[in-house]
Amino acid sequence: MTQDQPRIVVVTGANRGIGRELVRQLYVRGDTAVLGSRDLIKGRDAADEITATAGSGQVVALRMDVTDPSALRAAAGELGERLGRVDVLVNNAAILYDTWQKPATADLDVVRSALETNLFGAWQTTQALLPLLTSGRSPRIVNVSSESGSLTSMGDATPAYSISKAALNALTRQLAAELATDGILVNSVCPGWIATDMGGPGGGPIADGAASVLWAADLPDDGPTGGFFRHGKPLPW
Template sequence: MPTIKETAVITGANRGLGLEFVRQMLNSGYKVIATCRQPDDAEELYQLAGSGSLTVLPLEVDDPHSVDSFIKAMDEQPVDILVNNAGVMGAPAQDIDNMEVNLWLKLLRVNTIAPFELTTRLLPNLRMSDRPRVIAMSSQMGALNSNGEGFYAYRSSKAALNKVMQTLAIQLAKEHIIVCPVLPGWVQTDMGGKDADISVDESVKGMMRLLENLSLEQSGQFLTWHGTQHTW
């Protein structure tokens, strides 16, 4: 069994990228605090418990009461890495002639505001680390040089996330807290679909290498899963 070296918090850990982050981090010796909305239904997540130090906590990132309970449960727990992975794509009704405004608000709450809130609420825990790092899963669809149509709610929520993470990075640099939005690539998940470019395993391996080598000089950059800087 590898020696436990750091503690990571992963949101949306019951499937896709989040679940793979848990698997690879446990195998690499991290202590992992995994969150999801319904832990009782997260069978695949609990199956990983035997491979390392895993704690599963309930967290619905857009529910203030759930966030409060999670922060209370974290108490004096140091956090070295926060992976803001929880996010939603939303329904197809995101076009000029078919926009659900309430859906738009939901996506902004989950994809943009929740990563900010969770990061700031966990600052006391991050400050206990010798090398605190925060990443948030972004998207090419949130880059202003992306010229696709439709999906206004999703695109804008990820573009706003990029700016929020960049601003946090600037403000927290004096405390040596590294903050970056990260592009995981077009990944073969429920959201990305089976025709996506890369596997979940490949994407997370790249982001694990990124987290291992992330420096304060890179804080605030929009980085890709293989460690290069992406155009905003």
Template sequence: MRVLVTGANRGLGLALSKAALERGHTVLACARNGAQPDGSLQNLSRQYPNQIFLIELDVSDEKSVEMAAAKVSENWESIDAIINNAGVLYERDAKIEELDFSLLELTMNVILYGPMRVIKHFLPLLYKGTNQIIINISSDAGSIATAYGGDYPYAISKTALNMFTKQIKHYVSDKNINVYAIHPGWIRTDMGGEKAPGSPEETANNLVDILEKKKVIDDELFFIKHNGEPMKI
């Protein structure tokens, strides 16, 4: 499969890229510094020079997304998977009385509008692929059923992302494209912190299992855990 991953330079995005490469897939690794990667992404590029292709893409900037899609289109006729992984975490402990709305707007711009921009510009390429799938990395924080007071920007943006996921699932229902919002679990990344019990590698491999359709998931489900189990909406 040819898999497009946003936020591929660190955390779950990096683990996803590595897991997909190890299974022989081609990865279009997108990041704001995609043209000049550093650290682990650069190492992956050296290790898999003919499998991973680095794309400069800032999900918060539609022109950047449009240019990235044009670049991909110039080099490949199609893609098979879109994984919207790029994210931010601001105002986690802020009370509503103290909330900085500029950071709420930034969060929505990345977590909700980012995937909307990516799908807007890359969907024509996905239509031409095979066994197509869209995965939007969501969170249990986005569940209305289990809502808690706090994490306002993150939780609200993930809830909205779940809604968008359901809309896209309906929109492409006649194209045989699988669409999921997936809770990755609380994992040890820069965002999750060192105390998180989950492993990004385990989550990444479970997500690649979903890409490869190794997990049986009910057709009606769209909000699920990384192991394929349903989440409360």
């Protein structure tokens, strides 16, 4: 895909971490980045900090609680009125890297909480914004996943997080199959181990993680769909 015209890119969970860095990269290169966050004040603060630096795009802070369908419908309505379309949706919001749990003894309330954000959050956000995506230019949906959700390499660690990401990958496959006739490419991306609040110290640079996600947003119209990637390279399901 050529980048000769600015695009409208919605990023959930974007007031910090990879989401925030992705918004910054979009802003620098001239796109309109919608910085979605559950807490609008934190989202506006992040947007103000990003736009205080050099860039040629726009940052729009928007309240997007991915666990609240009515709030998502309101956000979609506001986006429709203000911008008229969405070109890319990045389902980035995620919680609960539960390193303290094992599956046989896991607190299922914790698992349900992870599924509510990591799976159902992405699912209902996609449903809410799909009408705007169908009006977009070369529309893309990028689900920020993790190799923790790969069945090929999965062990017994982080059961809530890993199972929620495996489910997100399954959603990617189903959406890709359904939306192919509409020209919407849908892919999962693992940014890798990145030094964020969730990833912890020792991970790679946050800019690299955001760039891995941006690769899927920038795919050409004949690019892959229904895949699982890290830094542009396929990962095993």
